[in-house]
Amino acid sequence: MVRGLASAALVGFGFDRGKAWGQVLSPAPLDITKNVCTLTCAATLGPCYYAANLVRRDITEGEVGLPTLLSFLIVDADTCQPIENASIDIWHTNAGGVYSAPINQMCNPGNALARTKTFTRGIQSTDSSGWAHFNTIFPGWYSGRTTHIHATIRRSGSEIVTTQFFFDDSLDDFVYKNHPNYSSRPNRDTTNLTDGVIGGSASRVSPFLFTSKLINGRSLVALKVIAIRSSATHCNA
Amino acid sequence: MRIAPHPVLRSAQDHLLPASREKALATSGAAKRRVRGALVAMLLACVSAAPSFGADCAAVSTLSCSSTAAASLTTSDCTAFDGSQYHLWQFSGNAGDAVTIEMHSTSFDTYLMLLDPSGVPLAENDDIASGVTDSRITFTLASGGTWTIVANSLAASQTGDYTISLSCPNVFRRRAVR
Numbered sequence: 001m002v003r004g005l006a007s008a009a010l011v012g013f014g015f016d017r018g019k020a021w022g023q024v025l026s027p028a029p030l031d032i033t034k035n036v037c038t039l040t041c042a043a044t045l046g047p048c049y050y051a052a053n054l055v056r057r058d059i060t061e062g063e064v065g066l067p068t069l070l071s072f073l074i075v076d077a078d079t080c081q082p083i084e085n086a087s088i089d090i091w092h093t094n095a096g097g098v099y100s101a102p103i104n105q106m107c108n109p110g111n112a113l114a115r116t117k118t119f120t121r122g123i124q125s126t127d128s129s130g131w132a133h134f135n136t137i138f139p140g141w142y143s144g145r146t147t148h149i150h151a152t153i154r155r156s157g158s159e160i161v162t163t164q165f166f167f168d169d170s171l172d173d174f175v176y177k178n179h180p181n182y183s184s185r186p187n188r189d190t191t192n193l194t195d196g197v198i199g200g201s202a203s204r205v206s207p208f209l210f211t212s213k214l215i216n217g218r219s220l221v222a223l224k225v226i227a228i229r230s231s232a233t234h235c236n237a
Numbered sequence: 238m239r240i241a242p243h244p245v246l247r248s249a250q251d252h253l254l255p256a257s258r259e260k261a262l263a264t265s266g267a268a269k270r271r272v273r274g275a276l277v278a279m280l281l282a283c284v285s286a287a288p289s290f291g292a293d294c295a296a297v298s299t300l301s302c303s304s305t306a307a308a309s310l311t312t313s314d315c316t317a318f319d320g321s322q323y324h325l326w327q328f329s330g331n332a333g334d335a336v337t338i339e340m341h342s343t344s345f346d347t348y349l350m351l352l353d354p355s356g357v358p359l360a361e362n363d364d365i366a367s368g369v370t371d372s373r374i375t376f377t378l379a380s381g382g383t384w385t386i387v388a389n390s391l392a393a394s395q396t397g398d399y400t401i402s403l404s405c406p407n408v409f410r411r412r413a414v415r
Contacts, residue, residue, distance in 0.1 A: 067357040135357060171318065213350065214318035215387050216294045216325070219358045221350060 037080040038207065040226045041235040043164040043197055046150060049091060050101035052118045058135040059122035065095035065137030065181045068220040072132045074153065077227035082130025089152040090134060091121040095181045097140035138175055138220060141188040146195035147172045153228055161233035165208050165224050166192050198237055208237065297325040300386065302405035310396045320393030326386040328403055330378045337375045337404045340388050344397020346370040348389040354382030363391060
C-alpha cells in the first residue's frame with residue numbers, strides 16, 4: 001500500500017520509482033527511489049548550530065567553491081505524500097572546512113572573520129510539491145568528520161527531526177583532489193565508513209546519502225528525500 | 238545570440254562536432270538550412286568563467302526562443318561524474334524572462350539542468366509527470382546573460398536521439414509591446 005502511494009505521490013514530482021535518479025559510479029549505483037518513504041532518522045545536532053534564522057535560498061554569502069544546488073523533498077513517512085510548508089534549516093562548512101557564526105570555537109578555530117559571518121546557513125520552506133532548494137557551495141572537510149550537511153526539519157515551528165546528510169565518498173574525493181577551491185587540502189582523514197557519527201557500514205550510511213549529478217566538473221546538483229511524521233522523530237542514526 | 242569563444246581552442250579539429258551530433262542537428266528543420274555554413278560560428282563556446290576541473294565539456298550549441306532542435310546523445314559525448322552523457326545548449330536571456338525548456342526522447346530517460354551565466358545550477362528536472370520520462374524546467378531568469386542548459390540522460394549507458402525546445406513567452410510579449 002505504501003509502495004503504491006509512493007509512486008502516485010512522487011513520480012509527478014520528478015521521481016520515477018524503480019529507477020535510479022542519478023547514479024554514482026563508485027561504489028554501487030545509488031537509487032534515490034529506494035526507501036524514500038522510510039522515516040528519516042535523527043543524527044546529532046553537533047556544536048556548530050547557530051540560530052541565525054536566515055530565510056534565504058542562496059546561502060553562499062560570497063563564499064567560493066563548487067556551485068551546488070541542494071534540493072530536498074519532504075514527504076510524510078506514512079502516506080508518502082509531499083508536505084507543504086515544512087521548514088528545513090541547514091548549515092555546513094565553507095570550502096575550507098570552517099563553519100560561520102559566533103559558536104563553539106572548535107567550529108571555526110582561529111578564524112575570527114568566520115565568527116562574524118553567517119555563510120552556508122539558511123532556512124527554506126517546502127512548496128506545494130514538497131520541495132525546498134538551496135544554492136550553496138560544496139562543503140569542505142575538517143578533521144574527524146566525513147563531509148556532511150546538517151539539517152533540522154520543523155513543522156509549525158516545532159522540531160520534527162535533526163539529522164545529517166552525506167555525499168558519496170567518490171564524489172567527496174574527486175572534488176577535494178581536483179577542484180581549485182579545495183585541492184590545497186586534497187586528503188581528508190575521515191570517510192563515510194570511518195565517520196564517528198554515521199560510519200561503520202555502507203548500509204548504515206545509505207539512508208543519509210544525497211543522490212548527485214556533477215556536470216562538467218563544476219556544477220553539482222544533490223537531492224535528498226526526507227520522510228517525517230507529524231511528531232518528533234525518535235529513531236536515531 | 239552571444240557566444241563566447243572558447244579560450245583554449247587550438248586547432249580546426251577542435252571546431253568539429255561529434256559526427257553523430259552534426260548529423261542529428263542537420264536533420265532538424267531550421268538547423269538543416271544553416272548547419273553547414275554556420276557550423277563553427279554557431280556551435281562552439283566555453284560555458285563560463287567558473288573554475289574548471291575534471292572532465293571539461295567545451296562543445297556548446299545554441300538554442301533560440303521558440304525553437305526546437307534535434308540531436309543525439311552518444312557514448313562519445315561529454316560524460317558526467319555519474320557516467321551519463323550530456324550536451325550543453327546556451328541561450329541569451331534577460332532578468333525576469335520566463336523560460337520553459339523541454340527535452341523529449343523515446344530512446345532514453347531524459348534529465349535537464351539549468352545553469353546561470355556563472356555556471357551555478359538553479360533548476361533541474363527528471364520527469365515531467367507520472368509515467369513520463371521526458372523533462373521540463375520552467376524558470377524565471379534571475380539575471381541577464383548566457384544561460385546553459387544541460388541535456389542529460391538520467392543514468393549511464395542511456396543514449397539516443399532527443400529533441401530539446403526553448404520557449405520564452407514574455408520575451409515575445411515584450412517585443413510585441415514595443
